[in-house]
Amino acid sequence: MNVQLGYDPKSKRLALGPESVQAVPALKLEIDQLNVLTAELIANGADVPPVPTPENFNKDMSKMIRKLYEGGVQAFKQGKYEESAKQFSIGIEMISRRHKFESFQGTLQELSLFLMSRADAYLKTKNYLGAFNDADMLLGMMLCTPENFLRRGVANFFLGNYTDARADYQRGLAFDETNERLIQELEICLDKILEENGDYL
Structure with missing residues (x-):
């Protein structure tokens, strides 16, 4: 397959032809990322960027x-x-x-x-989907933090995902067995699951 790739020397950006974008959509994302890195490297003013340190933050x-x-x-x-x-x-x-x-x-x-x-x-x-997305990203970054499991668990609970909420609370308690808020939320969640299953009066 032929990929149409162009280069603009003025903006120093690569560009895909419209047919190539449709044929290989993943390639467009990679070209866009390459353009961002190239622009930042040029703006840096050096052939090689400095080693990242707290001092040059x-x-x-x-x-x-x-x-x-x-x-x-x-x-x-x-x-x-x-x-x-x-x-x-x-x-x-x-x-x-x-x-x-x-x-x-x-x-x-x-x-x-x-x-x-x-x-x-x-x-x-009450933007529970937004809270879920943020907590989910946090857990991808910091898995050992019980409060992030609590955040995602609460969001899951109010989104109606009770079994997922229970799993989040239990995982959070695996990192901190004495977390009172996690224990309380887990009890509420377990009651709700029993109620949903018709096992609770």
């Missing part, structure tokens, strides 16, 4: 991200949960725009903090 962007986080936490404390979720979403968007060659460890810490907070705000606004 973009401090100005870190300050803006921290302010968004503090604003989101403040809104959450005041009961403005939708505003809080919005602040956290903007922060996550800013984090995703960091240079791809920056320290991933710092980016991961920022992202996990924002995802935890936004999941909590989503739970308060």
Whole structure:
């Protein structure tokens, strides 16, 4: 199969022809990712990007991200949960725009903090699918955190996925057997499962 691939020397971007995009859609994603990395490498101004360290982490962007986080936490404390979720979403968007060659460890810490907070705000606004997605991503990043199993379990419960919620609570308790909130939520979930099965009066 012939793939039509073009190069624009002015923008320094690769482009696929329309027929190639339809024939091999996965290739378009790879070309787009390559274009992003190339643009960031050119903007870096060096042949090879510097080794990512905490010292060359973009401090100005870190300050803006921290302010968004503090604003989101403040809104959450005041009961403005939708505003809080919005602040956290903007922060996550800013984090995703960091240079791809920056320290991933710092980016991961920022992202996990924002995802935890936004999941909590989503739970308060009853956006259970959004909370589930954030908690699920958190568990992909930080598997050993019982609170993330709690977040996903609560989201699953309110989405009507009671057996999945039970599994989340039980997995969370495997990491912290004495977590009172997980124990309470598991009992509520087990009662609901019995009720759904017609075994509970």
